[in-house]
C-alpha cells in the first residue's frame with residue numbers, strides 16, 4: 086500500500102516524539118511491504134517564528150494533498166502568559182481542524198496493567214477501564230464570535246451549535262458504540278445551557294435509529310465525578326468541544342500518564358493523528374518525553390488506512406515495552422529509557438528483532454538495538 090503522510094512536528098517535544106512514530110512506521114513499511122512517504126509542514130510557534138502565521142497556507146495545501154496527517158504538539162510558554170498576543174500557536178490547530186472539516190475527535194482511554202501502580206486510583210477502580218471520548222471538534226465556544234470591549238473590561242465568547250454539527254458527530258459516536266459495548270453517554274449541561282438542550286434533543290432523535298445502543302445522559306459536572314469514581318461504567322462518551330477537551334485530560338489521569346494517550350481527528354475526507362498531550366516545553370530537546378502517545382496515534386492512523394494487523398502489532402509492541410519496564414521518565418523516574426530508545430525497541434519488535442526469550446539484564450540499550 087502507498088500512502089502520503091503530511092507530518093507536522095510542531096513545538097516543544099512534538100518533533101522528538103513524532104520522529105519515533107516515523108521510525109516505527111518505516112519498520113511497519115519494511116515488514117509489510119508498504120510505501121509511506123512523508124512531507125513536512127510548519128504549524129504552531131515554530132511557524133509564527135518563521136512566517137508570522139501559525140498555519141501557513143502551504144501547510145494546509147500539503148495536508149489537502151496527503152492521505153493523512155501526523156501531528157506532534159503545539160504551544161509555547163511565551164504566548165501563554167501574554168493575554169494580548171495577537172497570534173497564538175493554538176490558532177494553527179483550531180484552523181486546521183476547521184479548514185479540513187475534522188469534526189470528530191476520537192480519544193480512547195485504556196488502562197495498562199503494568200502501569201496500575203502509577204494511577205492515583207485504587208487498582209480495582211481502574212482495572213479494565215476502556216472507553217472512548219468522542220469530542221465535537223469544529224464548533225461551540227472555541228469557534229464562536231469573540232468580543233473584547235474597547236476599555237477591555239468586558240469580554241464574551243459565543244457558544245453556537247447547529248443541529249447538523251450535532252448530528253454528524255452523533256452518528257460517529259453511535260457507530261463506535263455499535264462496534265463496542267453499545268452504551269453511549271451524552272455529556273452536556275442541559276439543565277443550564279440552550280446549546281446543551283439542543284444536543285440532548287438531537288441525540289434523543291438519532292438514538293431511535295440505533296435501537297441496539299443504550300443511551301444515557303449526564304451533566305458535565307456529574308460526569309467529571311463519575312469518571313473518577315466509576316470509570317468502568319463508560320463505553321462511548323459523546324460531548325461538545327469544550328467539555329470534551331476538559332474531560333479527556335481528566336480521564337487521562339486514570340491511565341497513569343498523559344504521555345500514553347493517542348487521538349484521531351476525523352471528518353469526511355481527511356484525518357489527523359496526534360497524541361493528546363501538549364508541547365511540554367520543559368522536556369523539549371532532552372530525549373526524555375514519552376513517545377507512546379504519538380506511536381499509538383500512528384497505530385490509529387494505520388487503522389484508518391485499514392491496516393489493522395499492522396496497527397495491532399504496534400499496540401502489542403507498546404504493551405511489550407510497558408510490561409518489560411522499557412519506559413520513559415514520566416512513568417519510572419529511576420529506571421528509564423530515552424525517547425529514541427523506546428522508538429528503537431518498538432521498531433525492533435515490529436521487525437522481529439526481539440529475541441523470543443529475552444531478559445532485561447542481557448540487553449544493551451545503546452544507540453539502536455537489542456543484543
Ligand code: IPM
Pocket residue numbers: 159160175178179330361
Ligand atoms: C487538545 C488541545 C487543543 C485544544 C489546544 C492546543 C488548542 O488542548 O487537542 O486537546 O484545546 O483542543
Ligand code: MN
Pocket residue numbers: 330331334
Ligand atoms: Mn486539550
